[in-house]
Amino acid sequence: MTVAPPRALGAVVLVLALAGCSVVDVVRRSPPPRPTPTPPPAAFELRSSVVRVPAGFHARTVSFLDARFGAALFTKCSLPKRRVGNHNDCTARLFVTDDGGGSWVARDHPEPVADGHQLTLGVGGQVALLAEPQHWYLSNDAGRTFRPSTVDPLPAEYEICCDREPEREVLRSGRPLPAAPALSQPLTSVLARPGRDLWVAGAEGTAVSGDDGRSWTTVVVPGREADVTQLTLRASADNEDVWLLAGTVAPRAYPQIWRLDGGAWLPVEAEGHPRDSISAAPVGGGALAVSTPSGIGLVAPGQGWRPTDWPARGLLRTLRDGTLLARDDLTGALWLGPGGGTRRAWIKLELRPET
Template identity: 40%
Template sequence: MIGRPSRPLVTLLLVPALVACSVVGDVRRDPPSDPAPPPDSAAPVPTPPPAAGFDEVRAGRVAAAERYDDPIVEFSDAAHGWALFASCDGGPPDRNCPALLFSTLDGGRSWLTVPHPRSVADNQQLYTAPGLVALLAEPHGWYTSTDGGASFVRTDGESPAWRAAQGRFQLIEATGRVGEWDGAALRPLAAQPPVPELNTVTSSTDLVVVAGAGDEGPYAAVSTDRGRSWQRTPVPVPDGTVAVLRAKVAPDGQVWLVGERSDRLDFPALWRWQGRWEPVPAQSYPSRIRSVAPIGAGRVAVTGPYGAGVVIDGRYTPVAWPVGPEHHLTTLADGTVFARGPGDVVLGIGAGTDRRWVRVAVEGD
């Protein structure tokens, strides 16, 4: 079974595609606990169809004693993943419970043992991006590998390789300014975008997008010359209040704005970039959600108490995906939908809503 322990020391974002987006203070945190389904809303939600079965189940077994708790499992694309067994018997790691690390090159069909560079630590965490894996072993530091775990480089803070994986343009923590990664450092741009309370930056081909939300509503700006100049772009005022505005890039390069409400479990406001920000309605949408992720072809996928659904052509449509209310969706670098549940991870391989669903489980001997 697959689980995900809490992460007390996290400073980077989840994104659906790690390399596409940088957001201060929001890196792949565990999603909030599920709410109770609310009373019926004014616009009834269509009845979800029966969930479809998995196209394939990949149950891998690894050399981990029974006393180990469920592992942390991460994938960077449909083929490459990592599993970290980091605690035992429901307690924190100790010398009698060294961390165990495994990798897969075939989407979880088989797993290889990788020596952990610092297997005894107070807190063990795992992060991955295309071509690298980063391990946090507190208080000893970060250990990053770009050769599949054959070697690791230790740093006191995040390694240059991990920072580079967050994208060329990123927010500089605690400053609210946009920086450009030059291979060694994140340097502030000479021209800063005219966006108050900036909290997100992302890029797609030649377009750089920043966004934020303040008392007067959502704001955004774009650059087409790699941040040398900025154009303030009006964001049509949505129904309801937006507390946090996030820019996200779909697998096909389409840029979206997702306006989170004060209660993150309320259905968000949505906009899509089409030379300007166009509001995307979602008729008959559920009042509560757990996760939202652009998946390409002009579509946004949602999970929540009502199951899975997709916003298509301005309407919320339930879909028979084998993911439940507790699955949290993101998109990986290759466009694969990655759904994390309390006891498994699910890979949705394909494009748009046309996907092949694979359940991946990693269990010890």
């Protein structure tokens, strides 16, 4: 029997040890499950409209309040000849729809020439216009008439102030709440459920108040990863589903997700989800829609990633009546998804200037 020299035997043992480390390393670095293939897009309705504006005008803002009411602002701007003072470089045209983008009606803009223009819709159906830098106008009759305002006529009832300050506070109608939640700064999101509760998210956790900010209870966010930079609160249109999304420094990374369950945050894993995402919006019925570069999928507690056949792409938002609004910034396409829960009838909107 031949006995291997001690040095050779040591080499064999070393090779085996290295091989063992390699196997362990492969196990630790195994990739997540591959996403479920996205089904072919479903059929959709196309609503195409042309509005009469002079040459050179482009759609600056197209906004919807619900499945029927929306407004559009077309502008034509030139480069300012000087950097100070009132340039009056932008001209605006205003249009509204009350049939979900099937037709658009021109409205008289109260100050069509200004430095710039902004359009906002209020939850009560108001139309607010800003003729930059300082002239506000508000309409309570779908843009038929406007009255001037010295301040923003549609301020948020609850907001976090201020973006540029390291120490931020929650304001109600422009005033600080009676007490501040015991959360690490900066505060990043606020969500009010009228008649129920008020939620605030900070850099590392959340807090809830049942008495309009007079007292707060801290609610732990379990399993929050170390690289989380912002927590964002979202609610379904009926306020039954509350979601918490955690973003990182990577803007397109798939977020960590929690759903409120009995006053506590329940992690929602959705095995098989894509690596990247664009945005997320509650759809009701205990589900959250997440848009990704490959399409929109649904997540819910205890379920894996569920790709949909929805044809919409891009940024998602839940409107007042639960309709989904999707905007594809790459193609400029705008989509309305009326319906409830996961059942949607998608409509692609085309709004073009007359050529």
